Amino acid sequence: MKWDPAIYGQFGDYRNRPFFDLTGRIMADRPERVVDLGCGPGNLTATLAGRWPEAEVVGVDSSAEMLDKAGTVAARLPRLRFERIDIAGWMPSAETDVVVSNAALQWVPGHQDLMREWLAALRPGAWFGMQVPGNFGAPSHTLLRDLAASARWAPELDGVLRGGESVGEPADYLNILLDAGCTADAWETTYQQVLPGDDPVLEWVRGTALRPALAVLSLDGGREFEAEYAAALRTAYPPGRHGTVFPFRRIFAVGRKN
Structure with a gap:
């Protein structure tokens, strides 16, 4: 399943804002090593290098397409680099002081158990911050899953799309951080995005939730599926005089290990 940086980069201001709301709560002073898990095209990882210019900043992603884009960013910043690693197989090094994961962990089954392992490995004083979408119960996702489960599409799409089990609630992530001996904060924000x-x-x-379905359908099948889905979305999200309002819930948690 390939990622398309150009498609993902659409609506960049809306996609980027949660990253800054998340990292704004990370109060590390002079970290030695900063890691961005699920860094995508690297443009946001570069802002971490700008914030902490003395730190080694590493972006981690499993997508070759995203990392090709990120390589152009790394060329401009000597202490920034990117690694192609599956998040599920990553562990923090002993000198890691800050770990950030923005809109990536929802793609990793079992990520809450991974968080416990990462937090156990981090040294005292290290920071961990994560953000995941909390909109799996929104019409954009329920309509998608319902269509995939219909008689027409179930033979091809059964089991392809994940639902609410993809992420926890704010209290789940808060307790993981507290259990790991962190001073922690967790919250949620619903952004009223006007598209x-x-x-x-x-x-x-197309840049996120629809990708798994299109990856397994033929070109013609994907077009047919998209057309049915688009019709349902128009009813659920009618355009207004200022554009189409698309509420988007996000879940955040930040902790500092005591």
Whole structure:
């Protein structure tokens, strides 16, 4: 399942804002090593290198397409580099002071158990911050799963799309951090995103939630599936006089190991 940096980069301001809301709560002073798990095209990882210029900043992602884009970012910053690693197989090194994961852990089954392992390995004083989408119960996702489960599409899409089990609630992540001996904070924010253009919610999910379905369908099948899904989205998210309002819930947690 390939990622397309250009498609993912659409609506960049809306996709980027949760990253800054997350990292704004990380109060590390002069970290030695900073890791961005699920760094994507690297543009946000570069802001960490700008914030902590003395730190070694490492972006980690499993997508070759995303890391190709990130390579152009790394060329401009000598202490920034990127590694192609599956998050599920990553562990922090002894000198890691800050770990950030923005909109990535929802793709990793069992990530809450991984968080416990990462936090156990981090040294005292290290920071951990994560953000995941909390909108799996929104029409954008329930309509997608319902369509995939219909008689027409179930033979090809059964088991392809994940639901609410993909992420926990804020209290789940808070307790993981507290159990690991962290001073912690967890919260949620629902952003009221005003998207321009025709079928803007479809354009949004093309970069994320729709990808697993399109990856297994043929070209013609994908077009047919998209057309049915787009019609349902237009009803669920009608355009208004200022654009199409697309509420998007995000879940955040930040902790510092005592």
